[in-house]
Amino acid sequence: MTDDSDRAVDPEAKAKRGAGVLANAVEGVIAGLAHDADASVQTAVRRFREFQADMLPAEGRPAPGTADGIALLDDCLQDVEALPRPAEPAAQLRLKDAVDRLRPFLKVNAFAAPEEMEPGHRTRRLLLKGLLGLLGATLSGVVAIPTLVAAISPAIRRRTGPQWRRVGRADAFPHGDVTKAVIPVGRGDWSRSLEEKAVYVWRRGTGDEDFVVYSRNCTDLSCPVTYDRGSACFYCPCHGGIFAQDGRPLAGPPRVPLYRYAIRVRGGNLELDLASLPSVT
Amino acid sequence: MNSARDWIVDRFALRPIYDRLLDRRVPRSPWYAGDGAALMLLLGVQILTGAALSLTYSPAADSAYASVEHITEAQVLGWFVRGLHYWSAGLMVVMLFYHLFRQILLAGYKAPREGTWLIGVLLFFAVLLMSYTGYLLRWDERAVHGVRVTLHMLSRVPMVGESLTLIAQRGPELGPQTLSQLYGLHVVILPLLIVGLTGYHLYLIVQRGTITRAERHQPVETAEHQRELYRTEKTSVRGGEHFFPETAFKSGLMATLVLTAAIALTMFVGAPRLFPEGNLVESSLPAEEWWFWWFSGLIALLPPSIAPWFVVLVPIVAFTVLILLPFVDRGPSRGVKHRPGWAFGVILLIVALLALTDYRRRSPFTGWPDPAPPPIPIGVELTEAAERGRVAFADLGCNSCHPVSGRGRTVGPDLARLTPPRSRLQIEQYVLQPPVEAAMPAYAGRISEEDLSDVVEFCHVAQTFPRRL
Structure with a gap:
């Protein structure tokens, strides 16, 4: 803010003053470096001389307003800072001081051209x-x-309504046992894979319509459980979930019984509603 | 010759690149700080091998698996490209943790490097996501069930869980559109993100440097103080060096070591084994890739009451903690020596990760049907009843949970290690009606008299077997 108003008051005087400080500082850097005759020091000095010749105003001429000057100065300073420090303490101090005085020129464009300051x-x-x-x-x-x-x-266009799928002939499932059945997923779109999925059918008791259809997903994280007829338990392969035949969790992380699909028996066929369970279960 | 070189240097403006990136003074760093370079090299290898794989891989769900099989078995050197892609991905995850832990140990995230850290945190999660989507593209059983587990975790997110699941699944059912999306993520979106963020990460490293010896050995109060120290150190004869070739050589050496390991693993272990093609029908015992084992081990260990929330919370908490770290830990000390608590914490974390990984590798918590009866010690002659009992032990699914002499699944107690030994009557009663608190099904009402007495006979004699076979 203050810089802006300064420049608005008298840009030319500001530029001249800046150029004077800059010239001094450049001389300081060169003097500070001059004590070491290392090749990289010589390069730095040469580049600063070039900067001087290119960018600093000759007598009576305002400084050229260009971003190149700033970039070049930045370059030179990075060079100088990367150099090993001069051996002599006096030269060290002088160099540090000169570099400190040069740094503000990188922040404030002291070469700002007069046409950039026109009203409006x-x-x-x-x-x-x-x-x-x-x-x-x-x-x-x-x-x-x-x-x-x-x-x-x-997430915007969602599936609505029940999706009934045939599980199998109801009388084909043995009483009192758990059987794996494969149902068609039938997405009704262009996809042609993963079109079937397995579920577990438990025909409990002796009633003709006394069915339970379990989703094969563990209620912990949806790993596929497997039924073991010997122990009449469902085993999850992932984190140790075990479920009883009636779906009760027996061991491991699951706290919820196995999920059950909505079912019906129609014309002797056992059917389940695919949409009755959330998509991940 | 020289003039041609000068022309190229000038017209392609190579000088500033050389001056500002390569020929700059930096504080001296040790060879083991080459983890960043190793990650860069592995990223390059991933891009190259990934591009090669994409020339043959088919992202359609009905042929994805077959195309991976083709790459591995039929394509010339396909096994090498796929193997290297896999192993350098695994080592990338390992190096990523090394990189993260080293920065936490040294407080590499402190001023003025918070920006570098934040970009790094984003990269950390992007690369983990990459390593996860990568093994899903095989579309074998492990992949299909892996997707389902992730979808389930997403569905647990409060409020938006169902929408997230639908988006991640790209529809109401798992299907080919899920694979298409994973392919887009793994091959287009995440690589673009990772390459872009890596570029910015490197830019910030050039601008702000990485933590140096001087910063570690004294309190650093402010960003300005750090800059002063950094400048002094890099310009000193002893503390500094040129990035090119000194630093680049040392970190390049470490990168080469890591890549050599990846190549060796490819040559001697080979491309990862494919499970059966992805399906929702067959019974399967899937597992995640080894670099995620710790997470599964953790889930299995947690009490069931918090596990469901935990799986969602772990990634969210990890992300939040990492993002907030530089704003919370603002003390002046850096390095290991002045922050022993952090070193202790990181060591504890590493030990925990390794222990959990091993726990999942052993999976003592998993029960699974096994048709093979338990082995008997050499020289032991079983009575006829006990031998029938041994076969029934498998038929009745006892061995789905119970080991004998340390062999088999380890969910239930080892029958050779019961203390105190049980009488036949005790065993029989336990089998028929286990106590309520035991995670064992009751056999009363569904086991025949003969089977029961045979199994009891075998269990009784198994108590005399050695503890370990």
Whole structure:
């Protein structure tokens, strides 16, 4: 803020003053370095001389306003800072001081050209910045929003209503036992794999419609449980879940009994509603 | 010749690259700080081998598995490319943890390097996601069940769980569209993200450096103080060196070592084994890749009351803690010596990770049907009844949980190690009606008289077997 108002008051005087300090500091760096005759020191000195010749104003001419000058100075300073320090303490101090005085030139553009300070310039810049931001936001919105919506579309268009699937002939399931059955998933779309999935059918008691159809997913994390007829238990392969024949959790992390599908018996066929359980169960 | 070189250097503006990236002074660093370079090299290997795999791999669910099989078995040097992709992915996860733990130990995230750290945290999770989506693309049983476990975890997220699951599954049922999405993530989205973030991570490392010896040996109060120390150190004859070739050589050496390990594993262990093709029908005993074993071990160990929340919380808490770390730990000390508590914590964490990994490897908590009857010690002659009991022991699923002499599943007590020894009557009563607190099914009402007396006979005699076979 203060820099701005300074420049607005008398840009030319500011530029001249800056150029004077800069010239001094550059001499300081060179003097500070001159005591070591290392090749890299010589390179640094040479580059600073070039900077001096290129960028510093000749007598009576204002400093050229260019970002190249700043970049070049930055370059030179990085070179100097990367050098091993001079052996002599006096030269060390001088160098450090000169570098410290040079650093502000990197932050404040002391070479600011007069035409950048015309009245109305700041308003125009502000307006352009705003327009550019608006343009960017509009363009990215036009592209990004449809892309995003397409990406999350499965959550938007959801399946509704029951999805009845045939499990098998009801009288084919033995009484009092658990049997694996394979049902068609039938997504009704273009996909042609993973079209079947297994469920476990428990025909309990002796009633003709006394069925339980378990999802094969462990209620802990959906690993596929396996039924062991010998022990009449379901075993989960992942973290030690074990379920009894009636679905009760016996061991391991699961706290919830095995999930059961909604079922019905129609025309002698046992059917389940695929949509009666959430998609991961 | 020289003029041609100068022309190239000038027209392609190579000088600033050399000056600012390669020929800069940096504080001296040890060879074992080459984990970053190792990660870079592995990333390069992943991009190269991944690109090669993508030339043959089919992302359609009905042919994905077959195409992986083709790459491994039929394609010239396909086994090498796939093996190297797999092993350097695994080592990348290992190096990622090394990288993370080393920075935590040294407090590499402190001022002015918070930005570098935050980008690094994002990279950490992106690479983990990459290693996860990678093994799903095989679309074998392990992959299909792996996806389902993740979907289940997503469904536990409060409020948006169901929507997240639908999006991650790309529909109401698991299917080929799920694989298409995983492919897009693994091959397009995550690589772009990782390459971009890595570039920015490196830019910040060039700008802000990495933690140095001087910073570790004295309290550093502010970012300005750090800059002063850093400048002094890199410009000193003893404390500094040139990035190229000194630093680059040392870290390159470590990177080469790691890659050599990946190549050796590829040559001697080979590409990972494929499980049967992905399906939702066959009975299977799937497992996650070894670099996630610790997580499964943890889930199995937790009390059931918190496990369901834990699986969702672990990643969220880990992410939050890592993101907040540089804003919480703002003390002036850096390095290991002045922060012994952190070293202790990291060592504890590493031990815990290894222990959990081993726990999952052994999986003593998993019961599983096994048709083979338990072995008997050499020289032992069983009576006829006991021998029938041994066969029934498998038929009745006793061995799905119970080991004998340390052989078999280890969910239930080892019958050779029962203390005190049980009488026939005690065993019989236990089998028919176990106490309520035991995780054992009652056999009363569904076991024949003969089977019962045979099994009791075998269990009774098994108590005299050695503890270990």
